[in-house]
Amino acid sequence: MKRFLRENSLGLVFGLLFLVVLVGQAVAGHADFNRMQLSEGLPEVSLGRYLTSASFGTDVAENWQSEYLQFFLYTFLTVWLLQKGSPESKSLDEAGLESDRDQKVGAFATDDSPPWARARGWRLHLFSNSLGIVMGLIFVGSWAAQSVAGVAAYNEEQLGDLQDPVSWAQYVREPDFWNRTLQNWQSELLAVASIAILAIYLRQRGSPQSKPVGAAHTATGIEG
Amino acid sequence: MLRTRSSQAVAVALAGLLLAGCASVDDRSRAAGDVAVRLLTAVADRDGESACSLLAPDTAAEVADTGDMPCAQAVLDEQLPGPGTVTGADVYGQWAQVRLTDDTVFLAAFPGGWRVVAAGCTPRPNRPYDCVLQGS
Structure with missing residues (x-):
């Protein structure tokens, strides 16, 4: 235990x-x-x-969607995008999907590789992208939930202000929906940019999010 | 087998919740419509006591303040339309809007049921409804 x-x-x-x-x-x-x-x-x-209530639902969902968007983008974009000197980046010569040998898939799978890493075709393709796909699906689901709860919460405010309610299709074009969405997105994107860049020059001893304390600022793709 | 039964149970429970949610919204819309009609009927029947018992506390107080007399008398001086029939209703959380043939009424949820916050309302483009009777 x-x-x-x-x-x-x-x-x-x-x-x-x-x-x-x-x-x-x-x-x-x-x-x-x-x-x-x-x-x-x-x-x-x-x-x-x-x-x-819709008020609680939208407050929860709008934060969830932005967090999962952050991890979805981070998971997919770090396949190709690099940041010299950052432990958040792969080595500068590893951009892309990498070889089957490096990824231990297909003929290069090992005895303890997951079964779908040994498979071919759609199963291998699906499993090879499963982390990003699931993050993306949770993002889309949370964003949809935000819009559904958001229109109900927005309409509750509308009625309280003696104004007509709006439909879901109208709400997703309302400034309220995009203000709630974008204020969360900007903070998540700032956080990702910050950790990718600050980790070039700063260290956190023992953390896999940091390079070893003594590693050079130019060292890329090394985790402490 | 166990998984199949669990999935069916979850599907049935979700369907039940959805149906319960829809039924609940319909019931609440109907209840809000009833209160709106009862208010306008009471005013048309010159029954001020009944009319004021259907108003939200702040609205009843505003009616009395504006008329400088008890709500039950003041509400009868308000130029409210006749009851008509309910043509539609929307309920969102603690608020409801009931549309009648000659009026739009806004209501809020109270422990005793729906109470009218504003009545005799006419729409204004991009602005709140202009209401004959409303709270402060």
Whole structure:
């Protein structure tokens, strides 16, 4: 058990932190929602009602979609894009899909390679891109969820302002949808650019996100 | 086999939730429409007490303040249209809009059910509805 916890501590700790922070968001969001209700002369709603509201749904989904977009883009674009001196980049001579030998697929698969790495055709192609594909699908699903919850939350505000509600097709052309979307995208893209560039010159001893402390600033594709 | 049964159970549960959600929205729309019609009917029938009991607290207070008399009297002086029939309704969270043949009414959810926040509303391009009766 102790060994299991140690060997899976990264996933477990982040999973636990996610749940704690999600609960925190729910509590803070509920309090904020009720503050607005009272300011409009309306009754407070229960936590259960808030958790099933479009307001909570869109607040959660809009952050999820941007995080998964970030990892989807990072996973795919780092196949071809390089950053000299960064541990986030491959070596400068490795841009692209690399050879079957380097990737241990097909005839070069080893005994402990996953079965679909030994396969040919669509299974190998699918498995070779499975990480990016799943990240991309979760991004698309979260973004769609944001738009559906977003139109309901937007329409709740519209009615509260004594204005007509809009359809989903109208909402995805509204500034509210794109403001919520783009403000999340810009922060994720800034974070990626920052880690790729700052890691050229800065170090975090022991972290795989950093080069070894003594590595040269020009060394590329080395993880500490 | 177990997986198949689990998948079926999940599919049935999801379908149930979807149907329950649709039914819930329909029920809430109908309830909002009922309250809107009851308000306009009460005013048409000169039943101020019943009319004010269907208003949101802030709206009832605003009606009384504006008329400088109790809500039950003041609401009868408001130039509200007759009840007509409900032509459509939208419900989003704590808010509802009910469209009638001669009126548009906005309602909010309260512990006792829907209450009218604004009535006698006419649309204005790119601006909130202009309402005969509304809260502050």
